[in-house]
């Protein structure tokens with residue numbers, strides 16, 4: 072069953088000055104449980120595509136349908152709530168709040184949702200255990216390595232039980248050891264819990280771990296391969 | 300959660316936050332101190348005016364104030380004794396014969412308001428008896444004693460025991476005169492009062508004027524805050540041609556000074572707070588500029604605009620309020636220290652005397668002023684928080700997230 076369905080998506084930045092056609096007519100369907108890499112050279116439109124799927128940016132034409140909901144039709148406020156409740160985000164630079172501890176970072180979105188503290192505590196314990204950082208829960212991000220921070224970020228993305236997780240070059244700042252640890256964790260969560268991951272990457276080692284590879288070039292999909 | 304986040308954000312850039320907090324603290328401390336100084340001056344001016352001149356309440360014949368015609372007199376003292384009997388708000392009162400008079404010596408002449416008083420009674424209403432710098436306040440049994448101010452003594456070139464000839468119009472409009480002998484010289488902090496007032500015994504003045512009618516009743520209350528009520532009550536019961544005035548009506552300048560003191564304090568406060576507001580706004584805009592990406596991420600993961608707005612607002616308010624509270628505490632501590640010994644402003648002695656105060660000022664502040672400062676600090680905090688918070692709201696998540 073498809074959870075994401077993109078139809079004829081295009082995005083032109085600065086349409087009035089120097090137009091940049093970041094995406095030109097992308098069609099893509101993602102099913103629940105996928106572990107999909109969006110790959111392509113720099114400037115090809117990977118981030119733009121992920122931002123469209125995540126409802127952070129709005130397309131020039133086309134639509135993004137998530138669970139039968141056309142999110143391009145949502146208002147800014149509705150979109151924020153939609154992202155909060157249904158989409159997990161992981162960023163290249165981890166983007167944890169430096170003033171919050173690992174635990175507080177993970178529970179942050181649940182707090183925004185107004186979840187009870189006991190529910191948050193339980194979920195955070197579960198997730199920090201899953202990413203192997205249960206013992207460091209009271210550390211602030213500054214005290215953690217890049218790999219550890221990114222694992223906290225994955226836990227944060229998963230906390231509100233989103234429909235899928237979008238990760239824009241999650242391993243670009245990591246050494247190969249941390250990269251493979253993170254991929255192990257993501258892969259396990261995908262296999263055991265059925266969590267859908269969509270991540271962009273340049274890195275061949277990451278591409279090799281994906282089970283579907285979507286190649287984007289010049290704003291269009293060049294290749295779409297499902298790895299056996 | 301927002302509170303926690305805002306609070307911790309305040310301490311992210313400790314140095315920058317401390318700088319602005321200290322600036323706010325000093326600004327507020329300075330405003331509190333300057334306000335207290337103004338207040339102290341005004342309080343003192345009022346106190347001195349009340350003690351030496353106006354008392355709390357005065358009563359006159361309604362027609363008397365206009366041209367000081369001594370025929371416009373009040374009922375006898377017995378009448379007032381009866382009126383005031385059983386009133387426990389009145390501490391003391393004194394009836395005075397009042398007339399304009401010329402004081403003449405071989406070396407000079409000056410016009411004055413001459414008050415005919417019963418020294419033992421007047422002492423309980425006016426503090427002039429405590430401000431004698433030479434001689435005594437009507438002691439001894441000399442004939443026609445007079446107590447004049449040091450300023451008048453200098454002007455007339457008289458000393459203790461010198462003779463002064465006083466001329467006035469008596470009750471029939473005849474010019475009458477008599478010689479008086481200086482028995483005491485006083486000096487109040489108010490130059491204006493000193494230049495215009497002299498005291499003689501009531502019986503001596505009555506004899507000269509050919510009338511023992513009094514023209515002024517000065518009343519001191521136990522509690523200055525009771526003045527408006529007592530004035531109202533006395534007005535109820537006073538005969539038709541008797542007017543009852545609060546000290547602020549006797550000397551309208553007192554009320555005006557009090558008001559203008561408040562206004563100048565307020566203006567000073569507003570100026571200081573405006574300057575501080577710009578500092579706060581600048582600090583917060585810098586903080587937001589550094590955190591564009593972070594705020595973008597917050598919005599991306601689902602933080603509603605209102606929450607982003609509150610987060611920045613509360614952070615700004617924390618900055619302002621911490622500084623404000625510290626400033627008020629510092630101001631208060633300085634005040635406590637300084638008001639013990641007062642501030643010696645004798646460098647400005649002449650100006651102080653013109654204003655009618657002593658050279659040592661005791662800064663003082665009332666709760667009303669602290670409330671005003673608190674309110675203004677809160678308003679400033681809210682005002683300053685609006686710009687950064689709106690700035691944060693304007694960030695678009697897609698651009699903010701891409702911001703490096």
Ligand SMILES: Nc1ncnc2c1ncn2[C@@H]1O[C@H](COP(=O)(O)OP(=O)(O)OP(=O)(O)O)[C@@H](O)[C@H]1O
Nearest residue numbers: 084085091093111112113114115116117118119120
């Ligand atoms: N806000 C913007 N305004 C104008 N042009 C933009 C904007 N954001 C992206 N672009 C342009 O759109 C194109 C696609 O950018 P995008 O960031 O999606 O590429 P990418 O595949 O993620 O590249 P990278 O691998 O470098 O992250 C690029 O040419 C980029 O310069």
Ligand SMILES: [Mg+2]
Nearest residue numbers: 117118119239
């Ligand atoms: Mg990118």
